[in-house]
Amino acid sequence: MTDQNWSILIPEIFLFIWALFIFGLDLGIKRKNPKILGYSAMAGLTITGILLAIFNGGILFKGMFQSDQLAIFFKVIFIGSAFMAVGSSFDIASEKIRHHRGEYYGLILFSTVGMMFLSSASELITLYIGMELTTIPLYVLAAFYKDDKLSVEAGLKYLIVGAFSSAILLYGLSLLYGLTGTTDIVTMKINLSLVFLSYGKIGPGLILAMIMVIAGIGFKLALVPFHMWAPDVYQGAPTPITAFLSVGSKAAGVVAFARIFVNGLIAFASDVMKPLDWGIIVAILAAAAMILGNITALRQRNIKRMLAYSSIAQIGYVMVGMVAASELGIASVGYYMFIYLFANMGAFTIATIFNDKTGSDGIISYSGLSKTSPIFAAYMSIFLLSLAGIPPLGGFAAKYLVFAAGIQAGYTWLVIVALLTSVVSLYYYANIIKTMYFSAEEPTIKIHPSFPANLVLLISVIGIILFGIFPGPILDWALESAKIFAF
Amino acid sequence: MELAIFYISAIVAAGGALMMILQRNPVASVLYLILSLVALAVLFVQLSALFVGSLLIIVYAGAILVLFLFVIMLLNLRGEKFTSEKPILDKGTKITLVVLFFMELVILIKQMAFPQRMDSLMTQASPDFGGVEPVATLLYTKYLYPFELTSILLLVAIVGAVIMAKRDKNEEEGER
Amino acid sequence: MNEYAAVLIFLFVGIGVVLFTFFLARLVRPSNPYKAKNQNYECAEPPIGSGWIQFNNRFYIFALIFVVFDVEAIFLFPWAVAFGQLGLYALIEMIIFIVILLFGLFYAWKKGVLKWV
């Protein structure tokens, strides 16, 4: 084992140690300045990003840890979302979180480490542990305002449904293990083909395993009908955590899904394998997610709930690219998540800042924001329009790619559903813009975000516009990352 | 003989689990769960998973369920009434759902095609199959990486649980 | 297999003995309940509230840390058994494992939850 390139683990190890360091910092320093912790968390994430650029590409532990392009791509998304979540937390960290500030940041980093491990996992056990390592800190983070009834309720709901889904996922994984005799995803693929070749069929047991795994990962993705927890948890959890949940945690689910299904069970994505076709299952769930998410979002009055339903719908769009199960499909999913990172984190950051100032999450209280804080109203509009998929913002190119992949793979009906529901989605996104811009009420609130929050917003806006007009670099990278699946 | 042990343990395990969810008193639930898990451990042993079977008792009965008992004591739940406001229909639907679920599982499991070598009857296991040493060897060589990940997970559990369970006001006063 | 079967037999015998004694006691004991039996003995005060008092919160954190280290111990046990075969490499692994968990202990200690006031 000496010839192994251990250095590819450095980013993860560094981030883990940095999380410990932040705990230590919080415990060690007497005069507690919350900003130091926040900045050090951001610094740690930045350094991890740099380390990631240096140490990557390789396999460790007989393929259990794969530092391939897909993993790297998604790790950047995780680090980005954690960075932005930390950045938008400064205000609440100094006001609302009076205890355990170090833990707050540390747990975000822990969860990020979990996601990073998860995205590198190409083996079921590691994948499951990575999943838990991602989720358990998030349970705690969701309930971090311990005195706030909503927050604790959110944490509890997340925990119970999460544990439930985790059990279902485990059962699915156990069936997969039983059917293939291995926990390694690539071996799994080979074994299944062998069984298929020798028996001519695999039988419906595999579909049971698939559905249970879909359900387990569907929880993380908040895919309909496994989405019920999402609106409540999103509403109750501290807003930066909600943002992190909606981007980081979802991206983790996406990459886990890609690893298991697109890599391991790719052979069953086609119509040829009709009864075992997971593509059609996921396609139906994605359609349901788009319809339900978008329609339910219409009548929401709380911005976090609205964004929760919106993110349910968004994952439906992502899944359109996923079911395509092609190089373009996976690349479009990656690109979509990348843009979604900016748009959603940005929107939630505004919501955080706004909530700090006004204590309200009601959409109605955004009335006239364009007059007092024109810049932030413009930012918010850009985020929402990107989510709605208006060109030339990033969301458009993302949706376009995803739909193109869907049509290429023959899921025309799904793309039609997606397009129709995106018409609906525009209504509620535009509604917020309307409230901000076209409201006769005299606004009183002026928001002044802290420097890191400003930075986060700026990064998001630039990201959306830049990568919307020049999607090239990201898309190329995503395409390269999709190549690892060898379609 | 084997079959008899299986059936007895199976009935105890399933019955214990069933009784657990039917109990009003959570302490009784915990005890039934322990019963169920012990029966499950017997089945593990029957499946030559000696080491894991004993772990099941140590970890679950010895640690996790003790934790449950502590919480029950801590919360002092005696007064709590879980009166059902929902109509019977609701309960009926849910039970139907679970029964359907179980039937689906059974039907599909019966139709499952497995890799050739595990078709119907089990082959004789090697004598040390499932023993401490082979499992340990596997764990500390092949699965070394998930093992280390587990330590991070446990650390997170400590931190998370301390954050959640600690009373913050006391701490603040103590620090001043 | 067989040695474990012995354990199983012990288990059942143990349970059986306990149940049997209960059953036996029921057979032989006189059954004569009356009210005075339930009253306080001699000058004792009548109890206030229930006997199920709320435990102190700290019990939970101790139990929690116990659980985590119980799991750690379980990881140590097979390690110790197989150590002969595994060698130095496994030692390093285990040191990492323990160090990580020790940080948890250190954290709990610094947070003051281990102090019994």
Place this chain on the structure above:
Amino acid sequence: MNQTLFLIPLFPLIGFLLNGLFLGRLNKKLISLIACGSVGLSFIVGLKMFFQLISLPENTRAIEEILFTWIPSGEFVVSFGYLFDPLSAIMVLVVSGVGFLIHVYSVGYMHDDPGYGRYFTYLNLFIFAMLTLVLANNYLLMFVGWEGVGLCSYLLIGFWFEKKSASDAGKKAFIVNRIGDFGFILGLFIIFWNVRSLDYNEVFVRAPEVFALGGGLITAATLLLFLGATGKSAQIPLYVWLPDAMEGPTPVSALIHAATMVTAGVYMIARSNVLFMLAPSTMTVVAIVGIATALLAATIALAQNDIKRVLAYSTISQLGYMFTACGVAAFAAGIFHLMTHAFFKALLFLGSGSVIHALAGQQDMRYMGGLKRHMKTTYVTFFIATLAIAGIPGLSGFFSKDEILWKAFSSNQGSIWIWLVALFTALMTAFYMFRLVFLTFYGQERMDHHTKEHLHESPKMMTVPLSILAVLSIIGGYVGIPHILGGGNQFEKFLEPVMKGVHHGGEEHALASSGHSAGTELTLMFGSVALILVSIYLSYYLYVKNVALVGRLRNSVSGIHKIIYGKFFIDELYNAIIIRPLVGGSLFLWKIVDVVLIDGVLNGLAILIGDVSLGARKMQSGQLRRYATVFLAGVVIIIGYFALR
């Protein structure tokens, strides 16, 4: 070749960024300078490019600049490039030219508005998006502009958001447009996966190889594209947003909802003529929808009292004309009408804006009248525009309208029925436009005393653009004088390189096409002009000479009433035979078809979705067990469906 093409959209973008970033921190002079200047520069560059284009030999008249690769990946390359060919040249000149005039006009019109800076920011963004739309060298980039103009339209319709109706109208426009966009992008996907490209050059070259003539795929694709066009260009069934869009400032109505944005659909179809010619059934649909819209909207316009609504319905009707032209494969005629329409309709809107400005916001024609005496320039220019739209010979509208009528009659795709309906619509157009003029500028001053005192001609900033547009409305048509009148139709010839789908008959076309003689053409031309003149006289009779008649007839309820006033009997008859059905039909169409049917269906859909939304919310009971149950039920149902089938 030196790259200058990208400068055309760049200037408005810079203007937008400057005004947007320093919003509220610049004084009005500077804002107007930046806004007008940027568009003016675009126009100048456009003009320069236009002459450069003309200097090229006829069949290589296309300048393409690829700035960078937008979406690069294997077979999925989409470049970010601009294409300047005759078609986009005309569009660029119209957009930047008319846009520039309207910018200048707006400086006067919006002078006292608190949202002055915001207004010009949006306007510049709009020009940028519109120029991107017309200059794009591929469909995806066109879609970017397409969405961009929709967004700006939304922002500008809701510009006076203090009025609830304004912000609602904005939202309505946005949503209805999105329905069209849905069709558009789906059509693009179909094209893309068959042709493997979205570049115009490649698509148009390869489409005839890939798609079978009249095949299902191409029909579906073009129908979907057409759906997009109906949304943007306000055709049946998606026209409902345009009348409401009049809530925006009048210059916006002039620029976006008359001259430029709404014509994007026509432009798109003309651009895709190769594809549409491959799908004859789509062409029929386009022609029928176009002519039906023209008729419906003209009928509705007859009975409107709001000056801007009349113009709005008139716009819809004229757009219908353009689509009819496209539907009968007379794409050049459609674009020709697009151009002349841009001139005179912008003029009409700006003129009406001038009127509204003078009347302190009054838009109801029943409270106008007699303005001829007070607003000379406005009156004259407005009258010219009305003559143009009515199709009086010598003005631009005549040439383009006549071209469409003739093509509808003579083209292979056309038919006498389309021609008849088109002619009838033309008569109605003349009628209601003159009704508008007479009600507004002639007769008694019906406004209240206070307003009357303050009647004034608009400032120079507003009247100068009016005059320029008036000149354009007159001369704009002379670039396309038909062969029959000895003109040789330069316009059509200029566009010929773009219209690859239309198989030109070459020189023989000049004499007669498909068996129709020059004599027929002339007869039809003079016939229609004569009828239009009759129609104008009718309008004159009803709204100037005998003003009381209409009102009284409307109010008359009993038959006795009519008999007593026997001297009106002829008028009565007249009324019963012509006016009643027309006005009644108009009101019917407006109240029933427009408001109830189409609006109702759309609103009903919105309400339905809203109710479903409320219902879906109820599922979220907040109870943990419910969530777990749904989770499990999901698993059970999916397994049940997929595994056990």
Place this chain on the structure above:
Amino acid sequence: MVPMPHYLILSALLFAIGAAGVILSRNLLIMFMSIEVMLNAANLAIITFSRFLNVMDGHVFVFLVMAIAAAEAAVGLAMIITIFRNRGTIDADKFNLMKW
């Protein structure tokens, strides 16, 4: 010799009972215990497969799953304590401040 499907069906039964506990019980603690039952049902399936495949990877899996379960239980129970302090009840149906 016990045929393999027996074990699997038992594991399915336990899994279903666990699921029933989660969706039927109102007591958070019992819900949580039901989840433990579900995890152990999965463990039983893994052990069964392991035995029949004659490889021990599954044992390691179960071993780690138990550790994970312990971690999850620790956090979960702490959360239950917190919500009990917060609301004075552990009745799952009472936590519906957020809905719709």
